[in-house]
Structure formats: C-alpha cells, structure tokens
Amino acid sequence: QTVMTQEPSLSVSPGGRVTLTCGLTSGSVSTSYYPSWYQQTPGRAPRTLIYSTSIRSSGVPDRFSGSILGNKAALTIAGAQADDESDYYCALYMGSGNWVFGGGTQLTVL
Amino acid sequence: EVQLVESGGGLVQPGGSLRLSCAASGFTFSDYLMHWVRQVPGKGLVWVSRINSDGSATSYADSVKGRFTISRDNAKNTLYLQMNSLRAEDTAVYYCARDSTWNAFDYWGQGTLLTVSS
Numbered sequence: 141q142t143v144m145t146q147e148p149s150l151s152v153s154p155g156g157r158v159t160l161t162c163g164l165t166s167g168s169v170s171t172s173y174y175p176s177w178y179q180q181t182p183g184r185a186p187r188t189l190i191y192s193t194s195i196r197s198s199g200v201p202d203r204f205s206g207s208i209l210g211n212k213a214a215l216t217i218a219g220a221q222a223d224d225e226s227d228y229y230c231a232l233y234m235g236s237g238n239w240v241f242g243g244g245t246q247l248t249v250l
Numbered sequence: 251e252v253q254l255v256e257s258g259g260g261l262v263q264p265g266g267s268l269r270l271s272c273a274a275s276g277f278t279f280s281d282y283l284m285h286w287v288r289q290v291p292g293k294g295l296v297w298v299s300r301i302n303s304d305g306s307a308t309s310y311a312d313s314v315k316g317r318f319t320i321s322r323d324n325a326k327n328t329l330y331l332q333m334n335s336l337r338a339e340d341t342a343v344y345y346c347a348r349d350s351t352w353n354a355f356d357y358w359g360q361g362t363l364l365t366v367s368s
Binding site for chain 1: 356
C-alpha cells in the first residue's frame with residue numbers, strides 16, 4: 141500500500157527559507173497528482189495555500205510557492221514570519237475520485 | 251464572500267446515525283464539486299467523501315464506504331453527510347470544503363465536532 145510522506149517537523153529562522161516536501165513510499169509525485177498544500181493553526185479550519193502544484197490560492201503571499209522537486213511535491217516558504225508557525229498538509233488526487241492527505245508537517249519559526 | 255457553515259455535530263452512541271449539513275453561500279453552489287474532510291483532534295486531515303456538482307457521482311474513503319452517504323440539495327445550497335453505523339473512530343471534526351476545480355480544496359467551513367461514545 142502506497143503511503144504519503146511529509147516531514148513530521150521542521151524549523152526555520154525568522155526571515156529564513158524552508159522547503160516542505162510531500163512524497164510517496166512507492167513511486168513519484170508528479171503534476172498528475174495535482175498536489176495541493178494547506179496551512180492550519182490549532183483550533184482553526186485549514187487555509188488553502190497552493191493547488192495544482194504551484195497555483196497560489198487567492199490572497200496567499202508570493203513568499204509561498206509550490207513545485208515538484210525530484211520525485212516529491214514541495215512547498216517553499218521564503219522570508220519566514222512568526223505567524224507561519226503552523227501545521228502544513230499536502231494532498232494528492234489519486235484518481236477515480238479519491239484524495240489523500242499527508243500526515244502533516246509541524247513548522248516552528250524560531 | 252464564500253461561506254461554508256457546517257452543523258449537526260454532537261454526541262452519538264456507537265452504532266447510531268447522524269446527518270451533518272453544510273450551508274453554502276457567496277457562490278453558485280450548483281457549479282461546484284464539494285467534499286467532506288475530517289480531523290481527529292490533534293491529528294491530521296483525512297478526506298472522507300466528494301460529490302459532483304449535480305449529485306450524480308460520489309466517492310468515499312474506504313473507511314466510511316457503505317456507512318456514509320454524501321448528498322446535496324442545490325435548491326437549498328446545502329451539502330449533507332448521512333452517517334450510519336457510527337464507530338468510536340469516526341469521532342472527529344468534520345469540515346465541508348469546496349472543490350477548486352483543480353482537484354483540490356479551496357474554501358473550508360469552520361467544522362462541526364462529532365463524538366461517538368457511549
């Protein structure tokens with residue numbers, strides 16, 4: 141059974157750059173999976189950041205960017221700010237009307 | 251402004267049933283696929299189900315297939331999730347989400363909490 145992978149936790153310094161990745165235990169993530177990214181702080185609903193690999197959702201600053209890096213989807217945050225400290229989830233469209241979320245990455249800004 | 255407001259959560263005994271609702275406004279509801287996504291408190295997001303714009307096609311995660319039914323009433327701008335044979339592991343916050351038309355979720359409701367416990 142193929143499982144999605146995300147870094148459980150990452151840290152970044154204020155003003156720094158960090159890349160979160162989303163992979164598969166078997167195979168590569170490509171644009172055909174329409175990777176998307178979501179930000180969530182405790183007690184709040186998710187906020188959509190990126191869909192279809194690299195399209196920023198409305199109102200999302202351009203310091204958030206999405207891409208394919210090697211065999212994984214990636215979310216890069218440039219110029220990290222304190223309020224970027226959140227959980228980040230990727231999701232993949234697996235076809236046949238099915239989606240899967242990764243386990244999430246807890247990002248600390250310190 | 252796009253708004254999605256879930257309701258119907260609560261405490262249910264194992265084996266029981268409940269129907270969640272999601273009232274949509276601020277967009278043409280009948281033009282969009284819709285989803286349900288759940289989250290056990292403190293854990294990750296899990297996709298549950300989706301329905302196409304006219305309600306003719308649905309899909310479900312294996313964990314709820316045969317027990318949950320997604321539906322919609324485009325005249326009432328409302329999405330539903332009928333949940334039967336509920337189990338303790340169904341305890342979660344349930345979010346409705348609009349499909350972005352790029353096989354992703356673009357707007358989310360605030361969520362409604364379902365607790366399955368005796």
